[in-house]
Amino acid sequence: MLTYFRNIGQGIMTIVSSMAIAGRHLFTPSVTLQYPKEKWLLPERSRMRLMNKIEDCIGCGQCARSCPTECILVKTEKRGKEEAPVFASDGTAKKLRTYVFDIDMALCCYCGLCTFACPTQCLIMTGEYEYSVYDKDEHIYHFAAEKPLTVAGESRQNPPEG
Amino acid sequence: MESVAQLLEKIPKYDALPETISALMPILASSVILFAMLALAVLFMVWLERKVSAHIQDRLGPMVVGGWHGWAQTIADALKLLLKEDIVPASVDRVLFKMAPFIVFLGAFAAYVVLPFGSSSFVTDLNIGILYIVAVSSLSVIGIIMAGWSSNNKYSLYGSMRAAAQIVSYEIPAAVAIMTVVLFTGSLSMVDIVRAQTGGIQNWFLFRNPFLFLAFVVYFIASLAEVNRTPFDLPEAESELVAGYHTEYSGMRFAFFFLAEYANMFLVASVATTLFLGGWTQAVPASIMPQIVPGPVVFFVKALILIFIQMWMRWSLPRLRVDQLMYINWKVLLPVSFALVLGAGWMATL
Ligand code: SF4
Ligand code: SF4
Numbered sequence: 455m456l457t458y459f460r461n462i463g464q465g466i467m468t469i470v471s472s473m474a475i476a477g478r479h480l481f482t483p484s485v486t487l488q489y490p491k492e493k494w495l496l497p498e499r500s501r502m503r504l505m506n507k508i509e510d511c512i513g514c515g516q517c518a519r520s521c522p523t524e525c526i527l528v529k530t531e532k533r534g535k536e537e538a539p540v541f542a543s544d545g546t547a548k549k550l551r552t553y554v555f556d557i558d559m560a561l562c563c564y565c566g567l568c569t570f571a572c573p574t575q576c577l578i579m580t581g582e583y584e585y586s587v588y589d590k591d592e593h594i595y596h597f598a599a600e601k602p603l604t605v606a607g608e609s610r611q612n613p614p615e616g
Numbered sequence: 617m618e619s620v621a622q623l624l625e626k627i628p629k630y631d632a633l634p635e636t637i638s639a640l641m642p643i644l645a646s647s648v649i650l651f652a653m654l655a656l657a658v659l660f661m662v663w664l665e666r667k668v669s670a671h672i673q674d675r676l677g678p679m680v681v682g683g684w685h686g687w688a689q690t691i692a693d694a695l696k697l698l699l700k701e702d703i704v705p706a707s708v709d710r711v712l713f714k715m716a717p718f719i720v721f722l723g724a725f726a727a728y729v730v731l732p733f734g735s736s737s738f739v740t741d742l743n744i745g746i747l748y749i750v751a752v753s754s755l756s757v758i759g760i761i762m763a764g765w766s767s768n769n770k771y772s773l774y775g776s777m778r779a780a781a782q783i784v785s786y787e788i789p790a791a792v793a794i795m796t797v798v799l800f801t802g803s804l805s806m807v808d809i810v811r812a813q814t815g816g817i818q819n820w821f822l823f824r825n826p827f828l829f830l831a832f833v834v835y836f837i838a839s840l841a842e843v844n845r846t847p848f849d850l851p852e853a854e855s856e857l858v859a860g861y862h863t864e865y866s867g868m869r870f871a872f873f874f875l876a877e878y879a880n881m882f883l884v885a886s887v888a889t890t891l892f893l894g895g896w897t898q899a900v901p902a903s904i905m906p907q908i909v910p911g912p913v914v915f916f917v918k919a920l921i922l923i924f925i926q927m928w929m930r931w932s933l934p935r936l937r938v939d940q941l942m943y944i945n946w947k948v949l950l951p952v953s954f955a956l957v958l959g960a961g962w963m964a965t966l
Pocket of ligand 2: 571575
């Protein structure tokens, strides 16, 4: 009989105390971020969408080779001897003409390995993260600016596996 | 209903209508008014529920639709539910399946007929008002069992069996708690019960004497179980039964279950307001402060406070186990309510 009343008393105390806790939370400021209106301050050096400064790219294909998901496609051809030499901003000669430089951001796992491999530091990760699209193909970003002179003369392809 | 009838008389050429139609018109008009009011109240309550739950969990809840704190979110949701495809699964009992939501809703809606929202705003004043409410609100059990059985789904069936067991058992302490009030008024009419409480907060049955206060607590707990609210939401325990008896329902029919759930919530809050919180009467007696606030507003404020407490409980307490549910009913609430009837009867004869 005593336990019966003790149980009832305990039940009431539990209800009161849990409701008090819930009531306190009713007035604590919420942690929700109203996303499109407010945004998080991104941490420094956040790894988001890739960007290639194509003027500095020497077309070496190191990035494509280091990518674990093989989402970078580089196609280059040798510049002719008679052409005027082109240089990247750090002085490296651009001996190859990069006529395809595609990054499929839908495949990218944002590891950042490609940016370490790049000898001219032209491949960087930006802080841009709002780039959802309706068609997956729109996630393939084309950076190449030049046209190939000879399609048949493709000297270099995306390096084979391994 | 009388005032509705008087309003209808003002319509030009109203007398020209045939007798049978003009006799039906006030009934039709008052049920339309009642339904519109109920729908608005439910829309508001759903919004409030989402806001209360969100803020208790340190979230914000709906914030976008309609501008100010997402006030139009439930309107958008209701529209969405109305426009959704009405899916009737292949192996259900079609007749019962289609009828069930409306019977559940009917059980809740029919009770609104006798609720006195103000001194003259009620549809009808039955002399057995509160008994009528207790009787018709248990009609929804039939609808719930129909829904569970006809769905041909084990979760639905479990949910409806639990609901039936729970509602039928918790009706007893609720009705006994209601009886304590009837001992004091000597009348079952809702209007008479409110009239017995006029003259300020000290005349409300809640504060008249300790027995009635405890009766209010018993009624409140039992009514939570009757409307399947947490901590008594076993019939629709999401973590065990998917969604309980309305697992198979979608679109419009689901909306009716939803409507019925909130209509029931509002109903039990209104009954508690009428019985214990003085219905439409104001806390300050008329002799001290003129009664400028209209009765229905006072009534709604009181009912909303009770509904808020229901929501507050819902988001603080975990769900009971089935055996605990039955323990609370048969071993705690029922003896307590009997003792309260004895005590209140003794007080009433003093
Ligand atoms: S970030 Fe990683 S996955 Fe993405 S392109 Fe660079 S190497 Fe490939
Ligand atoms: S590693 Fe750098 S320079 Fe080489 S192809 Fe990639 S982006 Fe261009």
